[in-house]
Amino acid sequence: MAATEEPTPTRSRIEALDALRGFALCGIVFINIPQTMSMTTDLSAVPDGLRLFVLGKFYPIFYLLFGVGFGLFLRSAARRVPMVRRLLALAVFGALHHLLQPGEVLLPFAVTGLLVLLPLSFVPARVNLVVGVVLTVVGVLIGVGGFGVLPGLFVLGFALARVGALEHRTRALVVAAVGFAVTAGVAYLLAVAGLGELVDRWFGLLFSMSVAGAYAAVFLALLRTPVGPALSTVLAPLGRMALTNYLTATLLFVPLGRALGLEGSADWATAALLGAGILVAQALWSHWWLRRFGYGPLEWVWRTITYWRSIPLRRPAVTHS
Numbered sequence: 155m156a157a158t159e160e161p162t163p164t165r166s167r168i169e170a171l172d173a174l175r176g177f178a179l180c181g182i183v184f185i186n187i188p189q190t191m192s193m194t195t196d197l198s199a200v201p202d203g204l205r206l207f208v209l210g211k212f213y214p215i216f217y218l219l220f221g222v223g224f225g226l227f228l229r230s231a232a233r234r235v236p237m238v239r240r241l242l243a244l245a246v247f248g249a250l251h252h253l254l255q256p257g258e259v260l261l262p263f264a265v266t267g268l269l270v271l272l273p274l275s276f277v278p279a280r281v282n283l284v285v286g287v288v289l290t291v292v293g294v295l296i297g298v299g300g301f302g303v304l305p306g307l308f309v310l311g312f313a314l315a316r317v318g319a320l321e322h323r324t325r326a327l328v329v330a331a332v333g334f335a336v337t338a339g340v341a342y343l344l345a346v347a348g349l350g351e352l353v354d355r356w357f358g359l360l361f362s363m364s365v366a367g368a369y370a371a372v373f374l375a376l377l378r379t380p381v382g383p384a385l386s387t388v389l390a391p392l393g394r395m396a397l398t399n400y401l402t403a404t405l406l407f408v409p410l411g412r413a414l415g416l417e418g419s420a421d422w423a424t425a426a427l428l429g430a431g432i433l434v435a436q437a438l439w440s441h442w443w444l445r446r447f448g449y450g451p452l453e454w455v456w457r458t459i460t461y462w463r464s465i466p467l468r469r470p471a472v473t474h475s
Contacts, residue, residue: 169390170377175219176392177373177385179399179436181212183429187407190255191416193425201422210362213259215370217304220263221271221286221311228275228316237275240460241267247401247452255404260397262301266308274309279316286310294359303363324378331371338364391440392433395450399436406432445469 185208228237241264248261274282290306338361345357377385392399407428414424447467449457458465
């Protein structure tokens, strides 16, 4: 299908967000393995490709998309109580996950949702856009690792979903990608210019976020080209089962990483192969599972708790006349 300038229909839009979430998961596993396995913290020992193009480049997309997801969910005031249950359930998932992966993101997501998103759901959506931008800038200036920008990006995604700004045009995505790429280039040059540790950290974080923005814009533009259906077929199931895949990746790479001797090592090649193997397995399993069931296993549990009623899991059988 050729690229088009027409707005994306709702179903295609949701599938695009699922595919983008799956794309983000592909990068996140290569971040979580070395962090959880306590591989060397000397950045000079990290391969340049991993340091420049992966570390810190995929979690911002994940942050934004979780905010978008809650914005799409909270389309009416009547959904605030289910949203509280949804966030509390996410906190439980995160607390359990923290036992295996300290520093994981689900618990901070839940806390941010309860303390920031719920109060802001009473505020006009366009005000939330301003709040999201301000919090993101503050997060960059504070520079407390990747979590510093979490509230801002969460609120920004939340606001974008609520104002209906998720329709995208190919030309706008290309312009955004170029803008992010230029910003990333300038930020990188300033980050390595030796202007001071704090300033270097500011521009380093800006570089990571700009690269993440460029990745997202390019990926969404590619979905509107002839390669889009193939990308969506592979990555959308991963994204639809993001919670399941995020948690099960840890259940896989922690014991396998220990068995492979990754703890405290600098064996980046083995870590990369492990991450790639997990992604291939999850892509195949997600595709197989969603052909038979309407939700991923943990997504079904999460949805059941959210609505506090039994939700059918298996897809209805297709009958042929």
